[in-house]
Amino acid sequence: MENIFLSLGGSEILKDVSFHLRKGETGVILGASGSGKTTALRLILGLLKPDSGRVFVDGEDITDFSEEELLRVRARMGMVFQAGALFDSMTVGENVAYRLMEKGGFSAEETEEKVRRSLRFVGLEDSIDQMPSELSGGMKKRVAIARGIVASPAIMLYDEPTAGLDPLNSRNITNLIKRLKEEQGVTSVVVTHDIPLAFEVADYTAFLHDGAVCYIGGTEGLVKTGTECVREFIDHSGCADLARGERRDFADGGLR
Numbered sequence: 457m458e459n460i461f462l463s464l465g466g467s468e469i470l471k472d473v474s475f476h477l478r479k480g481e482t483g484v485i486l487g488a489s490g491s492g493k494t495t496a497l498r499l500i501l502g503l504l505k506p507d508s509g510r511v512f513v514d515g516e517d518i519t520d521f522s523e524e525e526l527l528r529v530r531a532r533m534g535m536v537f538q539a540g541a542l543f544d545s546m547t548v549g550e551n552v553a554y555r556l557m558e559k560g561g562f563s564a565e566e567t568e569e570k571v572r573r574s575l576r577f578v579g580l581e582d583s584i585d586q587m588p589s590e591l592s593g594g595m596k597k598r599v600a601i602a603r604g605i606v607a608s609p610a611i612m613l614y615d616e617p618t619a620g621l622d623p624l625n626s627r628n629i630t631n632l633i634k635r636l637k638e639e640q641g642v643t644s645v646v647v648t649h650d651i652p653l654a655f656e657v658a659d660y661t662a663f664l665h666d667g668a669v670c671y672i673g674g675t676e677g678l679v680k681t682g683t684e685c686v687r688e689f690i691d692h693s694g695c696a697d698l699a700r701g702e703r704r705d706f707a708d709g710g711l712r
């Protein structure tokens with residue numbers, strides 16, 4: 457994203473936001489509620505157009521793309537939305553297959569194979585015939601990830617993937633994000649206010665405050681070189697010592 461400005465409903469939501477991510481890296485957009493994180497993801501998906509500035513995906517300037525061209529771009533992306541948003545009336549397997557149905561062109565055997573592979577990746581192959589209502593919050597999130605990866609995307613976008621999860625389930629999701637990078641070279645953008653998650657997965661962090669980037673760089677510099685708003689956020693996160701590198705053990709949590 458280069459020099460993005462965006463106003464919605466008369467207020468400036470993003471102010472000169474720039475964020476670059478290399479192929480195969482995981483970028484984390486950190487920030488408090490309302491800082492503009494989800495809006496940034498919607499720009500990457502082409503669901504919103506900036507007032508000025510450019511959005512690039514795979515080096516391609518998508519800013520002025522038509523809806524048809526954007527569909528082609530989105531086909532390379534997997535998304536895990538904030539609410540998880542599974543279809544309650546469909547089984548886990550059907551939820552995961554949904555993306556393949558949308559794309560079309562997959563035989564029943566191929567679909568089953570891909571759905572099983574995705575569910576196996578998140579450790580939920582045995583839940584293929586269950587309904588979402590039978591699953592815990594953490595399992596639902598993993599199904600949402602299985603759905604996101606089923607069509608083998610090169611790019612994954614996550615909106616608050618650990619929100620509302622306990623530490624053990626957060627840890628599971630964190631590991632899945634890392635494995636997708638390490639095993640499949642997936643490029644990821646993770647939007648979150650979860651400091652431990654950010655420290656675990658980020659190659660690169662942008663900290664958003666009121667729609668403006670107030671820190672950009674590695675997590676190690678967040679505390680040292682971050683501005684006042686970054687420090688304040690970290691001090692109130694309950695993870696200040698982790699962020700300062702004083703409790704490295706916490707990052708592993710003993711919760712594997």
Ligand SMILES: Nc1ncnc2c1ncn2[C@@H]1O[C@H](COP(=O)(O)OP(=O)(O)O)[C@@H](O)[C@H]1O
Pocket residue numbers: 464465469487488489490491492493494495496
């Ligand atoms: N469609 C919209 N119209 C007006 N304001 C919006 C719209 N979408 C988001 N906003 C506002 O933009 C700000 C950033 O929202 P959002 O990107 O959802 O933040 P975050 O994901 O960091 O919590 C918030 O103040 C929100 O109220």
Ligand SMILES: [Mg+2]
Pocket residue numbers: 493494495538615
């Ligand atoms: Mg949000």
